[in-house]
Amino acid sequence: MSVRAPAIAPVRLRRGSRHGWFVAVVSVAVLAIIPVALVAVSALTPTLEVWAQLWAGPLPGMLGSTLALMVAVAAGTLVLGAGLAWLVSVYRFPGSAAFGWLLVLPLAMPAYVLGFVFLALLDAPGPVQSGLRALMGPEVWFPDVRSIPGAAVVLSLSLYPYVYLLGRSAIREQAPATFEAARTLGAGRVRAGVRVALPLARPSLAAGLALVLMETLTDFATVSYFNVQTVSVGIYQVWKGQFDREAATELASLVLVFALLVIAGERMLRGRARYHQKGGTGHGLRPVPLSGVRAAAATGTCAAVLAAAFGLPVAQLLWWFGADVLSGAAGLLDPRYAGYLLNSITVAAVVAVSCVAIALVVTHGTRTAGGRLTAAAAQLTTVGYAIPGVVVAIGVLLTFAYLDTGLEALGVPGGTGLLATGSVVGIIYAYIVRFLALGYHTVDASFAKVNPAMTASALCLGAAPMRVMRRVHLPLVRTGMATAMVLVAIDALKELPIVLLLRPFGFDTLSVWTYELASESRWESAALPALTIVAVAVIPVLLLVGRRPQSLEGAR
Amino acid sequence: MNPNHDPTLVIEKVRKKFGRVPAVDELSLEVGDGEVLALVGPSGCGKSTLLRLVAGLEQPDGGAIHLAGERIAGDGVWCPPERRNVGMVFQDHALFPHLTVAGNIAFGLNGWSGKRRRDRVDAGLEMIAMQGMGERYPHELSGGEQQRVALARALASEPDLVLLDEPFSNLDRHLRAQVRADTVAILRKTGTTAVFVTHDQTEALAIGDRVAVMRAGCVEQLGDPASVFHAPANRFVATFMGEADFLPAELVSGGLVTELGPVSAPAGLDATGELEVMVRPHEVTLTPSDDGTARVVDTEFQGGFVLHTVTLASGRRLRSLQPHTACYPIGTRLRAVLAHGHAPAVLNGDEAGTSATGQQA
Numbered sequence: 001m002s003v004r005a006p007a008i009a010p011v012r013l014r015r016g017s018r019h020g021w022f023v024a025v026v027s028v029a030v031l032a033i034i035p036v037a038l039v040a041v042s043a044l045t046p047t048l049e050v051w052a053q054l055w056a057g058p059l060p061g062m063l064g065s066t067l068a069l070m071v072a073v074a075a076g077t078l079v080l081g082a083g084l085a086w087l088v089s090v091y092r093f094p095g096s097a098a099f100g101w102l103l104v105l106p107l108a109m110p111a112y113v114l115g116f117v118f119l120a121l122l123d124a125p126g127p128v129q130s131g132l133r134a135l136m137g138p139e140v141w142f143p144d145v146r147s148i149p150g151a152a153v154v155l156s157l158s159l160y161p162y163v164y165l166l167g168r169s170a171i172r173e174q175a176p177a178t179f180e181a182a183r184t185l186g187a188g189r190v191r192a193g194v195r196v197a198l199p200l201a202r203p204s205l206a207a208g209l210a211l212v213l214m215e216t217l218t219d220f221a222t223v224s225y226f227n228v229q230t231v232s233v234g235i236y237q238v239w240k241g242q243f244d245r246e247a248a249t250e251l252a253s254l255v256l257v258f259a260l261l262v263i264a265g266e267r268m269l270r271g272r273a274r275y276h277q278k279g280g281t282g283h284g285l286r287p288v289p290l291s292g293v294r295a296a297a298a299t300g301t302c303a304a305v306l307a308a309a310f311g312l313p314v315a316q317l318l319w320w321f322g323a324d325v326l327s328g329a330a331g332l333l334d335p336r337y338a339g340y341l342l343n344s345i346t347v348a349a350v351v352a353v354s355c356v357a358i359a360l361v362v363t364h365g366t367r368t369a370g371g372r373l374t375a376a377a378a379q380l381t382t383v384g385y386a387i388p389g390v391v392v393a394i395g396v397l398l399t400f401a402y403l404d405t406g407l408e409a410l411g412v413p414g415g416t417g418l419l420a421t422g423s424v425v426g427i428i429y430a431y432i433v434r435f436l437a438l439g440y441h442t443v444d445a446s447f448a449k450v451n452p453a454m455t456a457s458a459l460c461l462g463a464a465p466m467r468v469m470r471r472v473h474l475p476l477v478r479t480g481m482a483t484a485m486v487l488v489a490i491d492a493l494k495e496l497p498i499v500l501l502l503r504p505f506g507f508d509t510l511s512v513w514t515y516e517l518a519s520e521s522r523w524e525s526a527a528l529p530a531l532t533i534v535a536v537a538v539i540p541v542l543l544l545v546g547r548r549p550q551s552l553e554g555a556r
Numbered sequence: 557m558n559p560n561h562d563p564t565l566v567i568e569k570v571r572k573k574f575g576r577v578p579a580v581d582e583l584s585l586e587v588g589d590g591e592v593l594a595l596v597g598p599s600g601c602g603k604s605t606l607l608r609l610v611a612g613l614e615q616p617d618g619g620a621i622h623l624a625g626e627r628i629a630g631d632g633v634w635c636p637p638e639r640r641n642v643g644m645v646f647q648d649h650a651l652f653p654h655l656t657v658a659g660n661i662a663f664g665l666n667g668w669s670g671k672r673r674r675d676r677v678d679a680g681l682e683m684i685a686m687q688g689m690g691e692r693y694p695h696e697l698s699g700g701e702q703q704r705v706a707l708a709r710a711l712a713s714e715p716d717l718v719l720l721d722e723p724f725s726n727l728d729r730h731l732r733a734q735v736r737a738d739t740v741a742i743l744r745k746t747g748t749t750a751v752f753v754t755h756d757q758t759e760a761l762a763i764g765d766r767v768a769v770m771r772a773g774c775v776e777q778l779g780d781p782a783s784v785f786h787a788p789a790n791r792f793v794a795t796f797m798g799e800a801d802f803l804p805a806e807l808v809s810g811g812l813v814t815e816l817g818p819v820s821a822p823a824g825l826d827a828t829g830e831l832e833v834m835v836r837p838h839e840v841t842l843t844p845s846d847d848g849t850a851r852v853v854d855t856e857f858q859g860g861f862v863l864h865t866v867t868l869a870s871g872r873r874l875r876s877l878q879p880h881t882a883c884y885p886i887g888t889r890l891r892a893v894l895a896h897g898h899a900p901a902v903l904n905g906d907e908a909g910t911s912a913t914g915q916q917a
Binding site for chain 1: 608611612613636637638639640641642643644646647648650652653654663664666706709710713
């Protein structure tokens with residue numbers, strides 16, 4: 001028996017004939033992997049004195065806080081995300097259709113923005129506690145806001161959309177056929193939900209939770225508002241406070257281990273079962289109308305979550321901004337705003353263009369060079385996406401450190417000089433490693449729509465690979481590239497941990513500025529940069545609403 | 557058919573595996589200058605892979621390919637597709653959606669001067685009778701028009717060889733015959749050497765100067781359409797290239813005797829072994845007769861013809877194609893007679909019983 005080459009097979013050419021493209025794809029993969037690999041290597045070769053020192057010091061507390069925070073945020077996002085997904089998919093109540101997509105909006109509210117608004121409102125000097133004291137006397141009890149539960153609430157409110165989005169698409173697209181089968185077999189709605197729909201949604205919920213935990217692991221800005229000492233906070237302190245690269249590296253390798261555990265956990269939860277279903281989309285789940293008190297409760301729940309996670313914070317930011325402008329103190333006239341905005345935009349634009357250009361080389365190279373090795377290398381270029389930002393940042397530091405050592409050995413005094421001072425180059429490198437997957441997947445999805453026969457005919461008509469890219473591939477994937485650039489640029493603009501770790505002294509972006517003002521409790525001044533970030537971050541969320549809900553990456 | 561001058565395409569013992577499955581297995585083939593070769597076989601026989609090997613879209617694991625006297629693959633030589641001067645027409649046409657018809661046709665004329673290029677595009681449009689449609693976009697064309705543009709695009713730079721990969725299979729049935737005829741006319745008029753892949757045996761017989769029948773990565777038979785149809789090299793070719801039944805036969809004093817009487821024996825018949833005579837439905841005549849030994853068991857209305865299935869005295873079944881005026885109801889007794897009009901093909905076991913049937917690869 002012989003097999004005909006499938007009509008959809010990519011143009012396969014062995015290495016040798018397309019050596020240049022193969023080398024290009026592999027080089028990108030190597031550059032993307034170096035930072036992560038360096039941290040991984042240090043995880044495998046721990047320096048015992050450093051560990052002993054850390055263990056005697058703050059490490060046990062950090063581990064405890066990190067674990068407690070992860071568990072609390074996992075529970076919070078699971079309840080909020082899965083619960084709301086179930087509510088809007090299975091029931092119909094006033095506003096249920098609008099809430100379906102409005103509940104995604106908190107994705108546009110970075111935790112480090114939501115966090116400071118919460119503190120301002122709920123901490124001891126804030127209006128809520130002041131009001132309570134005025135009403136009930138100075139001794140009134142209020143939970144400590146600056147605590148692990150406080151941080152967990154904020155992170156849950158800001159991150160639950162990951163679970164919500166994946167859970168909702170699982171309930172809508174996977175469950176219906178089986179759910180109806182369960183109903184015809186005599187299971188009630190709730191029993192069918194618990195026994196059939198929930199297990200079917202489990203892999204999606206696990207994937208959403210994994211994303212949430214990665215964000216939780218990497219975040220140290222938000223948790224530091226709340227005086228929570230996680231491992232990531234520790235990395236920031238030992239690096240920025242003591243310039244102790246060894247300790248920072250060891251801690252980063254610890255975060256990497258946490259991240260790998262999260263990935264392993266997700267795989268385990270997904271299990272061996274294949275949950276993909278065919279023919280489940282036909283009918284959809286017919287929502288049950290709610291009425292009376294239950295309808296009001298459903299609407300109220302959705303409205304409350306949306307208000308807490310997005311509506312109220314935005315309103316408060318607008319209020320502060322208005323007050324700031326009216327008082328004439330700083331606001332729009334602050335000359336620093338324009339400068340920091342320009343910094344943010346420059347970095348974002350450079351990263352977006354680089355990511356998309358590299359993604360184009362990788363996707364086109366994979367098509368041109370073909371072969372399993374090229375495909376594997378292309379997969380490796382996306383590794384940074386599954387790794388917490390702090391790990392990538394420390395990995396970039398290590399890369400520069402080795403580069404410096406190498407250059408000094410070659411007789412260049414001081415090497416690149418980039419390590420001690422931090423550098424914009426480092427930030428851009430780390431961002432590219434971190435966001436390349438986003439660009440790659442978006443461009444690759446566009447490429448998937450280009451018929452391989454199109455590439456083959458262009459080649460047969462005498463066009464060399466470079467010309468095929470210019471005249472055929474580029475025009476056909478142009479919209480995909482534009483989308484990818486927007487998504488990467490916005491992610492880069494709102495990113496905080498990497499830029500905080502790697503920025504040179506005096507280099508501020510909007511996100512850094514927001515964080516610094518908020519750390520000093522200057523809420524009014526922080527409102528403008530925060531609002532700018534939220535306004536920009538809403539764009540991919542709106543893009544997302546128009547697309548299939550599981551294309552989560554668009555919102556990150 | 558043996559061309560006098562050197563063949564345009566020479567394929568020598570080419571091998572290609574996907575994983576562990578050989579798609580093309582030690583295959584050799586020659587195509588003469590100006591010849592149209594039809595490559596036919598069931599899906600999975602390796603015919604499309606062979607085409608992609610010639611185009612340079614796949615690299616052979618072994619063997620060599622020569623085009624216009626030059627080695628383009630094999631023995632350490634590898635010429636990428638863009639440097640082969642081979643035109644290709646794909647099943648789904650693969651027109652560039654972002655270019656106009658003229659832009660598509662001009663795509664392969666990179667490096668030509670503006671005037672020459674325009675003239676060439678105009679000539680191409682005229683060749684496919686689409687003058688004045690150069691500014692349209694592919695999505696504004698019908699399937700047949702897209703196919704013609706794909707052909708004009710492949711021919712524009714006057715390639716040494718044109719490959720066509722099932723180019724008509726995406727067209728409506730009623731359109732197919734016309735587009736096919738137009739395509740062949742253009743290939744003949746321009747004297748283009750072409751290799752043509754199809755899984756439709758009628759198409760292969762209608763178009764090819766020669767027909768190569770492929771199975772499991774090998775050429776089972778290569779010959780002109782009549783010999784492939786009337787003198788198949790084996791049982792596979794016999795049944796793949798048309799409806800065929802087989803009647804056991806014995807060699808009696810230089811002639812063959814079957815259940816339905818004697819037929820002439822083909823030259824070079826090897827008499828040892830189990831002989832069978834190939835019978836195609838149009839070669840069986842039926843006459844109603846009360847003392848006939850055959851009986852109608854099934855009829856299938858095919859428009860102009862009616863396909864009758866009859867059982868013979870031995871219980872063996874035979875099909876017979878009759879004009880629509882002669883439709884015999886099921887149960888009718890009749891006399892079946894073989895009317896080959898020439899010496900029939902004879903199988904000995906699964907192979908041809910004669911040594912001189914076509915060229916066997």
